[in-house]
Amino acid sequence: xxxxxxxxxxxxxxxxxxxxxxxxxxxxxxxxxxxxxxxxxxxxxxxxxxxxxxxxxxxxxxxxxxxxxxxxxxxxxxxxxxxxxxxxxxxxxxxxxxxxxxxxxxxxxxxxxxxxxxxxxxxxxxxxxxxxxxxxxxxxxxxxxxxxxxxxxxxxxxxxxxxxxxxxxxxxxxxxxxxxxxxxxxxxxxxxxxxxxxxxxxxxxxxxxxxxxxxxxxxxxxxxxxxxxxxxxxxxxxxxxxxxxxxxxxxxxxxxxxxxxxxxxxxxxxxxxxxxxxxxxxxxxxxxxxxxxxxxxxxxxxxxxxxxxxxxxxxxxxxxxxxxxxxx
Numbered sequence: 001x002x003x004x005x006x007x008x009x010x011x012x013x014x015x016x017x018x019x020x021x022x023x024x025x026x027x028x029x030x031x032x033x034x035x036x037x038x039x040x041x042x043x044x045x046x047x048x049x050x051x052x053x054x055x056x057x058x059x060x061x062x063x064x065x066x067x068x069x070x071x072x073x074x075x076x077x078x079x080x081x082x083x084x085x086x087x088x089x090x091x092x093x094x095x096x097x098x099x100x101x102x103x104x105x106x107x108x109x110x111x112x113x114x115x116x117x118x119x120x121x122x123x124x125x126x127x128x129x130x131x132x133x134x135x136x137x138x139x140x141x142x143x144x145x146x147x148x149x150x151x152x153x154x155x156x157x158x159x160x161x162x163x164x165x166x167x168x169x170x171x172x173x174x175x176x177x178x179x180x181x182x183x184x185x186x187x188x189x190x191x192x193x194x195x196x197x198x199x200x201x202x203x204x205x206x207x208x209x210x211x212x213x214x215x216x217x218x219x220x221x222x223x224x225x226x227x228x229x230x231x232x233x234x235x236x237x238x239x240x241x242x243x244x245x246x247x248x249x250x251x252x253x254x255x256x257x258x259x260x261x262x263x264x265x266x267x268x269x270x271x272x273x274x275x276x277x278x279x280x281x282x283x284x285x286x287x288x289x290x291x292x293x294x295x296x297x298x299x300x301x302x303x304x305x306x307x308x309x310x311x312x313x314x315x316x317x318x319x320x321x322x323x324x325x326x327x328x
Contacts, residue, residue: 008034008103010307011096013084014111015245016042017293018283018300020068025304027075031311034103035072036096038083041065043284044111044293047138048129049148053293064293075219083314084112087247094278106311108266109248110259110281114240114291119151123207124236131233136160137292143233149216150172150307151204152237159192160237165193172229174199176221199229201292205236212328242285251276258287280306 010026011320012019015037026033043276044050047061056064073079082098087108090267096103118132123312124132133139134151140163148168152162153175161173173190178200182189190196205226207219216229242257253258253267259281260268267276283289309315 007093007106008032009111009311010093010304011033011036011103011105012109012111013037013087013096014042014071014113014283014285015040015081016044016065016113016283016296016304017068018021018113018285018296019109019111020065020072020283021297021300022111022304022307023072023077023079024075025301026109026307029308031308033077034105035077035079036082036098036103037086037112038154039081040069042202043116043134049142050138052138054295055283058090067163085185087246087250089250089278092278106115107278107280107307109265109300109307110161110245110251110279110285110297111300111303112243112282113284113296114242114258116236116240117238117247119204119236119238121206122205123209123213127207127209127213130211131209131231132207133235134237135152136163136237137233137290140164141289143168144182145169146232147230148172148233148235149199149204149229149231150235150237151175152239153177153180153182154237154239154240156186157178158182158186158238160235161190161196162193165196169195171196172199172219172231174198174202175206176203177201182244186196204234213246233267237299240284247279251279254287256287259285261286261288264306266306278310280310302308 009031010033012022012035025033044061044065051072055310056183085095094105094108147170149172151174161171164171201222202220205219206217217225252270261281265280265282267279267281271278280303281298282303
């Protein structure tokens with residue numbers, strides 16, 4: 001049985017910056033919009049302080065997303081906090097299933113983001129936002145002049161170490177192997193930074209502290225020797241989990257499991273370069289670089305506008321400005 005009244009123009013899966021911004025733009029185009037998500041905010045709600053979102057000198061991540069939510073609801077968007085279990089296409093429409101309920105829509109915007117991989121060691125959860133970070137671009141400035149560690153051996157970890165080396169006093173780069181997996185050019189650059197020290201063949205076994213984290217327990221995987229490393233913060237850069245099962249048979253993914261989109265946030269049929277009508281994507285779940293709040297919001301706006309164009313048969317090159325008047 002289909003719920004939620006008449007058919008929706010668009011169902012947005014995800015209530016992070018991309019999904020919420022999509023909802024603002026679709027609702028301002030008088031499109032009947034539903035947002036479905038397990039929780040509000042995605043990764044942003046775990047950020048104790050955001051300083052790089054325009055219009056806010058500093059704001060708590062949860063507060064920022066509550067502002068998003070209030071604005072979205074003000075435009076009449078329906079938000080239901082339930083996880084999506086299945087998306088399928090039937091007779092040119094999309095059926096989105098949650099816990100025992102089904103909703104029908106003309107289009108879908110995928111904006112459910114990604115989840116950073118965890119070390120799953122004692123202290124990690126307790127000190128998240130209190131020294132433990134998963135985003136150097138977001139949080140590096142808070143550790144200016146301090147001593148930090150970066151965990152990982154790929155491009156993300158190398159990039160974080162390089163960024164931090166220009167801000168902090170010292171960076172320890174901890175990797176479980178004796179060789180890095182990133183680009184050779186980045187590896188060479190990291191090796192040339194005087195304030196980056198390698199701790200190889202090693203893993204973090206525990207994160208210690210009181211009100212904030214103070215140190216790491218580290219074990220050498222070859223010798224099993226353990227030691228304590230005093231640091232003010234740790235940046236965990238070991239990759240992200242992109243939950244693709246929901247749409248693996250609907251859209252195309254790249255080799256890193258990100259949804260492939262074009263400049264208009266349109267998706268493609270699996271393993272082809274043919275555009276997938278009716279399904280759009282935005283935010284961290286896509287192959288768009290720079291996983292930042294403002295980037296996700298921008299992609300969300302594009303996806304919302306593209307949905308309007310698609311429903312009304314407008315070619316992508318012809319866009320209507322959104323700031324002249326309120327549509328509702």
